[in-house]
Amino acid sequence: MTTVNNGNKCLYCGACVGVCPVQAITLKDTRIVIDNKKCINCGACVNICPVGAMTIKK
Amino acid sequence: MKESYEAIIVGAGPAGLAAAIELAKEGKDVLVVDRKQEIGCPKRCAEGLGLGWFNRLNIKPKKEWAVQPIHGAALYSPDGKSVQMKRKENMGYVLERKMFEKDLAMQAVKLGAKILLKHQVVSAKRANGIVELTIEMNDETKTVTTPLVLACDGVDSLVSKMLGLNTKLELQETDSGYQYEMTGVSGYDENLLHLYFGVEVAPRGYIWIFPKRDGTANVGIGIGAYEKETAKFYLDRWIAEQDGLKDGSIIEVNAGAIPVGGFLDEMQADNLIVAGDAGHMVDPIHGGGIGIALEGGRLAAKHALKAIKANEYCDSVKGYTKDWFDTRGNELMKRLKGRHLLEQLKDGDFNYLAGSITMDEALKIGNGNLTKAEKTILFTKKLITRPGLVKIFLRFMKDETRKEGGVKE
Numbered sequence: 001m002t003t004v005n006n007g008n009k010c011l012y013c014g015a016c017v018g019v020c021p022v023q024a025i026t027l028k029d030t031r032i033v034i035d036n037k038k039c040i041n042c043g044a045c046v047n048i049c050p051v052g053a054m055t056i057k058k
Numbered sequence: 059m060k061e062s063y064e065a066i067i068v069g070a071g072p073a074g075l076a077a078a079i080e081l082a083k084e085g086k087d088v089l090v091v092d093r094k095q096e097i098g099c100p101k102r103c104a105e106g107l108g109l110g111w112f113n114r115l116n117i118k119p120k121k122e123w124a125v126q127p128i129h130g131a132a133l134y135s136p137d138g139k140s141v142q143m144k145r146k147e148n149m150g151y152v153l154e155r156k157m158f159e160k161d162l163a164m165q166a167v168k169l170g171a172k173i174l175l176k177h178q179v180v181s182a183k184r185a186n187g188i189v190e191l192t193i194e195m196n197d198e199t200k201t202v203t204t205p206l207v208l209a210c211d212g213v214d215s216l217v218s219k220m221l222g223l224n225t226k227l228e229l230q231e232t233d234s235g236y237q238y239e240m241t242g243v244s245g246y247d248e249n250l251l252h253l254y255f256g257v258e259v260a261p262r263g264y265i266w267i268f269p270k271r272d273g274t275a276n277v278g279i280g281i282g283a284y285e286k287e288t289a290k291f292y293l294d295r296w297i298a299e300q301d302g303l304k305d306g307s308i309i310e311v312n313a314g315a316i317p318v319g320g321f322l323d324e325m326q327a328d329n330l331i332v333a334g335d336a337g338h339m340v341d342p343i344h345g346g347g348i349g350i351a352l353e354g355g356r357l358a359a360k361h362a363l364k365a366i367k368a369n370e371y372c373d374s375v376k377g378y379t380k381d382w383f384d385t386r387g388n389e390l391m392k393r394l395k396g397r398h399l400l401e402q403l404k405d406g407d408f409n410y411l412a413g414s415i416t417m418d419e420a421l422k423i424g425n426g427n428l429t430k431a432e433k434t435i436l437f438t439k440k441l442i443t444r445p446g447l448v449k450i451f452l453r454f455m456k457d458e459t460r461k462e463g464g465v466k467e
Contacts (some may be wrong), residue, residue, distance in 0.1 A: 013102055015234065015315035018213035019283070027093070027214065028178065030284050050236035050289035050313040056103045 001041045002057050004026035005032040009053035016054055059174065059193075059200055063089045065362050066191060066204040068179055068217045072348050073334025074164035074353030077362070080364070082169035084363055089202070090171060091193060093178035099158035102212075102314030103348065104268045104276045105238060106251060108150040111349030115356075123157035126271045127414040129249040134422065135412035136256030138403040143417035144250060152251075152268045152276070153348070161198045173279060180222040182207065182220035189221065189329050205371045207330050210351075210356050213315045215336035221325040225336055229283045229420070231319020233263055236289035236299075237278025239310035239388040244273055245302020253344075254296070255400075255408045261285045262401050265296055277303060280316050280345050282401075289313070292336050320394050321387055327389030333358040337382075342426050350386060353369075357382055392426035399423070399454040407447055414440045428455070 003018075003024075010032055017025045024038035024043060032053075045054040062278045067074045067080055070092035081088040094100075106128065112119060130144035137303040163173055180199065181192040187203050213232075215225040246252050252267040259265055262282030269275045279293040285413040290313075316337035326339045333339065340347035358378065365374040390448060403411075411420075419436060422428045429437065432457065441447045 011311060011313045013100070013313035014212065014214045015313065018215065018315045019229055019232055021226055023219055025146065025218065026216065047229055048232060048234050048283045048315050050234045052288040
């Protein structure tokens with residue numbers, strides 16, 4: 001499983017950054033960077049994202 | 059960029075800039091860094107600020123940014139009933155927040171603060187009683203040192219985490235927010251804030267229209283993070299059914315997480331003070347945070363000044379959290395109860411309440427300060443025919459002592 005950010009939908013608001021329990025997500029300018037080594041695919045970012053830009057791919 | 063500062067503030071929002079002003083006023087050598095490319099932009103905010111905050115913080119509204127005077131509010135239930143309050147006197151403003159924050163930034167700089175945008179803190183480490191911040195700007199990185207970091211970096215709040223203070227948001231205590239600034243819209247009173255409730259409309263939250271003059275308004279939604287659909291979905295669906303809104307044009311899209319579920323237990327650590335959204339400083343009921351952040355930033359600066367004077371950055375910042383709870387936090391904890399009550403209500407309850415309670419009662423329930431007599435009237439005259447509501451209200455109004463608020467000793 002991998003958590004991915006859809007750049008077309010994303011507004012770079014940082015909601016996912018705040019709820020990530022393992023600090024795997026950072027926001028750089030207009031880029032969401034997910035550190036797959038840290039990410040535990042818990043879905044917190046998927047739940048909080050106001051526009052549905054985060055998904056977990058199986 | 060210099061190599062070291064007396065204090066470094068991360069985040070140039072209301073909290074950070076308010077702190078910068080206070081520190082610079084005392085002649086302290088202070089740096090504000092922000093990863094964004096424009097102050098106040100993109101906003102993650104509906105931009106309302108009540109008159110109480112203007113008075114409390116001694117801020118004079120300016121024409122450039124206090125764009126729409128507000129004289130009251132209207133709450134709507136799912137079946138379209140409304141509870142309204144409109145006063146002759148001004149009760150607050152909707153701001154042009156970008157201009158407001160730039161105004162704060164100008165004040166801070168005039169007093170001697172330094173602001174750097176597009177500067178992102180990528181690491182923060184303590185070494186021999188000082189903090190080393192690694193800051194990235196474009197393709198360069200640089201290390202600067204300071205004995206004191208003020209983390210005013212919003213809900214993301216990575217800097218506190220880098221320094222070992224867990225500011226993580228619990229998902230069940232966080233709202234997902236989405237908003238359009240729209241123009242060419244109509245059908246609402248521009249002197250009121252409009253709030254729409256209902257489980258179908260906005261589960262565990264509400265939709266708002268905050269007018270910004272001349273047929274322009276912030277139209278947004280905050281909902282629980284666990285809802286089936288996204289905040290965008292619920293807002294789009296609702297706007298499509300509103301005659302005055304559906305043909306309007308969107309001139310800005312905003313989004314963000316809202317830390318509505320209560321405050322950090324500890325808002326400071328060695329060499330670190332947290333203020334604003336980073337400390338979850340927002341009103342638990344409506345999610346607004348500009349005033350609270352400004353006040354929090356000033357309070358953070360007060361404790362920073364104490365630490366700088368003592369030249370000691372661990373014990374001297376320890377009183378900050380308690381000071382904040384005494385000043386604002388304990389009062390807001392009562393409103394957290396109001397939020398929990400609100401979350402229990404079903405559409406039928408909203409419809410019933412809209413037809414039976416007054417705005418004054420609604421506000422007092424929210425603030426947790428109904429008198430005994432008012433409570434009796436509420437229960438025996440207004441809620442009595444809906445046992446389900448009586449149960450919910452009893453559960454949340456039973457204990458209004460402040461024991462759950464404040465700092466854990």
